[in-house]
Amino acid sequence: MLKSQKIKIMxxxxxxxxxxxxxxxxNSFVILLVTRALAFxxxxxxxxxxxxxTGLASLGQAAYLGVGAYATAILATKxxxxxxxxxxxxxVFGILFSxxxxxxxxxxxxxxxxxxxxMITLALGQCxxxxxxxxxxxxxxxxxxxxxxxxKFGIDLANDVTFFYVVFGFFAVSLLLxxxxxxxxxxxxxxxxxxxxxxxxxxxxxxxxxxxxxxxxAGGFGGLSGVxxxxxxxxxxxxxxxxxxxxxxxxxxxxxxxxxxVGGVIGTFIVIALREYLSTLVPWWQYVLGAVYVLTILYxxxxxxxxxxxxxxxxxxxxxxxxxxxxxxxxS
Amino acid sequence: xxxxxxxxxxxxxxxGLSKSFGGLHAVRDVTLKIMxxxxxxxxxxxxxxxxxxxxxxxxxxxxxxxxxxxFGQDVTSWPSHRRTAMGMARTFQITHLFPKLTxxxxxxxxxxxxxxxxxxxxxxxxxxxxxxxxxxxLLEQAAFMDRKDTEVRYLSHGEQRQLEIVLGLASDPKxxxxxxxxxxxxxxxxxxxxxxxxxxxPKLAILLIEHDMDVVFDVAHNISVLHFGEVLESGSPAQxxxxxxxxEIYLGTD
Numbered sequence: 106m107l108k109s110q111k112i113k114i115m116x117x118x119x120x121x122x123x124x125x126x127x128x129x130x131x132n133s134f135v136i137l138l139v140t141r142a143l144a145f146x147x148x149x150x151x152x153x154x155x156x157x158x159t160g161l162a163s164l165g166q167a168a169y170l171g172v173g174a175y176a177t178a179i180l181a182t183k184x185x186x187x188x189x190x191x192x193x194x195x196x197v198f199g200i201l202f203s204x205x206x207x208x209x210x211x212x213x214x215x216x217x218x219x220x221x222x223x224m225i226t227l228a229l230g231q232c233x234x235x236x237x238x239x240x241x242x243x244x245x246x247x248x249x250x251x252x253x254x255x256x257k258f259g260i261d262l263a264n265d266v267t268f269f270y271v272v273f274g275f276f277a278v279s280l281l282l283x284x285x286x287x288x289x290x291x292x293x294x295x296x297x298x299x300x301x302x303x304x305x306x307x308x309x310x311x312x313x314x315x316x317x318x319x320x321x322x323a324g325g326f327g328g329l330s331g332v333x334x335x336x337x338x339x340x341x342x343x344x345x346x347x348x349x350x351x352x353x354x355x356x357x358x359x360x361x362x363x364x365x366x367v368g369g370v371i372g373t374f375i376v377i378a379l380r381e382y383l384s385t386l387v388p389w390w391q392y393v394l395g396a397v398y399v400l401t402i403l404y405x406x407x408x409x410x411x412x413x414x415x416x417x418x419x420x421x422x423x424x425x426x427x428x429x430x431x432x433x434x435x436x437s
Numbered sequence: 438x439x440x441x442x443x444x445x446x447x448x449x450x451x452x453g454l455s456k457s458f459g460g461l462h463a464v465r466d467v468t469l470k471i472m473x474x475x476x477x478x479x480x481x482x483x484x485x486x487x488x489x490x491x492x493x494x495x496x497x498x499x500x501x502x503x504x505x506x507x508f509g510q511d512v513t514s515w516p517s518h519r520r521t522a523m524g525m526a527r528t529f530q531i532t533h534l535f536p537k538l539t540x541x542x543x544x545x546x547x548x549x550x551x552x553x554x555x556x557x558x559x560x561x562x563x564x565x566x567x568x569x570x571x572x573x574x575l576l577e578q579a580a581f582m583d584r585k586d587t588e589v590r591y592l593s594h595g596e597q598r599q600l601e602i603v604l605g606l607a608s609d610p611k612x613x614x615x616x617x618x619x620x621x622x623x624x625x626x627x628x629x630x631x632x633x634x635x636x637x638x639p640k641l642a643i644l645l646i647e648h649d650m651d652v653v654f655d656v657a658h659n660i661s662v663l664h665f666g667e668v669l670e671s672g673s674p675a676q677x678x679x680x681x682x683x684x685e686i687y688l689g690t691d
Contacts, residue, residue: 290549290565291558297546300535307495307533308550309521309608318556 144333149369151326157364160299165230171346173199173331178250192256199332207324249342362408454503478657486666526610536590547607
């Protein structure tokens with residue numbers, strides 16, 4: 106078991122190195138797309154902490170991306186803040202603002218479970234969208250806010266390759282932090298809550314508190330994703346916080362495989378690639394995306410990351426009926 | 438408190454505990470006392486309120502009236518996890534394990550439940566060797582070592598029932614509440630279960646709900662009969678066996 110874990114880590118590390126080496130040598134369109142996917146996949150991974158590890162399907166995760174993104178845009182355009190070294194402060198603010206919002210929303214949402222949790226997070230997410238859409242003086246309403254340029258501090262982030270490396274760095278650190286988190290005692294307690302919350306309470310866990318902390322952490326990572334997203338896209342608009350963005354994040358996590366972190370990243374890359382490439386080829390690209398979602402949920406409920414496991418099971422069932430037999434005659 | 442002077446503080450005390458769901462009085466005015474090392478069974482026909490009583494004791498439901506005292510402390514309004522921290526553990530009639538986690542992970546979670554390091558998020562759980570040692574020790578005692586990496590959902594029903602108790606013991610409780618540990622077991626497995634229970638630390642107080650009378654008579658020194666939420670009769674196994682009232686509700690007219 107430990108060995109397979111090591112192999113998985115090696116594969117992910119190799120994939121990261123490959124991205125860091127190959128992408129800068131491609132054309133600017135690909136660099137931009139990958140940067141976008143990396144920024145967004147931080148949000149998807151944060152959602153996976155809730156969905157895959159804690160068993161909380163949040164439909165309002167875009168709100169935290171929105172807070173991070175709007176904070177970045179408003180600070181940059183109204184106060185000329187965050188375009189130099191203070192970019193690092195904006196990162197901190199983005200995380201803190203979003204975590205603070207999650208701390209408030211969590212008080213309302215965490216009491217509910219299942220579909221009620223989903224409905225409450227949806228409603229709260231829509232409140233943020235409503236503010237972004239209506240608060241013209243602050244958010245620019247429907248038009249959103251255009252960022253005039255990316256930060257410059259020693260290095261110039263206006264250069265797409267440099268900026269790619271910065272986003273890649275944040276992505277890699279986020280992945281590492283979240284990986285440690287889900288394997289830590291706290292992260293394991295989240296899995297226990299997903300599996301059987303009542304048992305966790307009886308074992309002495311204050312499950313509400315654990316879920317609340319996880320919700321705030323996920324919000325914080327969402328904020329980081331938002332800051333990066335604002336500078337990646339160069340524009341922040343209500344479209345970033347609208348329900349569809351939350352749904353997208355949820356579907357990306359499910360497509361790749363919830364409860365795997367990396368699955369969400371794969372899902373993000375696939376959806377963004379499909380969307381960008383297909384939309385230039387055919388006008389009915391959304392049907393393709395829809396079909397991908399439907400087929401995944403029907404035939405691969407554990408997502409793309411579940412495929413190796415599936416193949417292994419099938420091979421066992423066909424080749425040596427070793428496993429099922431052992432189960433049938435397990436000593437009781 | 439007087440009893441405290443004699444070192445005789447009851448582990449668990451219920452005072453007039455009641456619970457109604459709308460018009461249904463599931464538990465009515467139950468009063469009982471459990472001392473360290475007591476082995477007490479609660480029996481009664483289906484629907485007598487036994488599991489509801491457990492849910493009141495462990496804080497899963499709020500009680501309608503009455504008090505629950507753990508070591509003399511009134512815990513009536515406390516949530517479950519704080520009661521567990523006082524030294525209480527329970528198992529469930531319907532198996533409540535973590536089905537998609539391995540046997541070892543189940544036990545690790547159970548051990549971590551009462552440690553403050555359960556909030557640590559910057560260090561792998563696998564780096565806590567002391568917790569692993571304890572888990573291995575518990576699994577060895579229950580003869581589970583060879584299956585420690587099996588996901589719990591692949592265990593047999595009998596094994597899952599045993600693991601329920603292992604999880605209960607992981608927090609080193611002073612009192613263990615067992616909700617039908619032998620439910621769904623074959624007679625051979627029930628005997629094994631009774632033997633397993635009798636081997637537990639004699640200082641551990643046990644409150645047991647059980648339908649399997651062989652297990653009850655083997656394990657319990659004292660039995661209370663619950664009927665329509667009320668304690669009908671309490672006494673030694675022999676007294677209960679010979680009680681006309683008890684025979685009536687089990688074999689009797691309705």
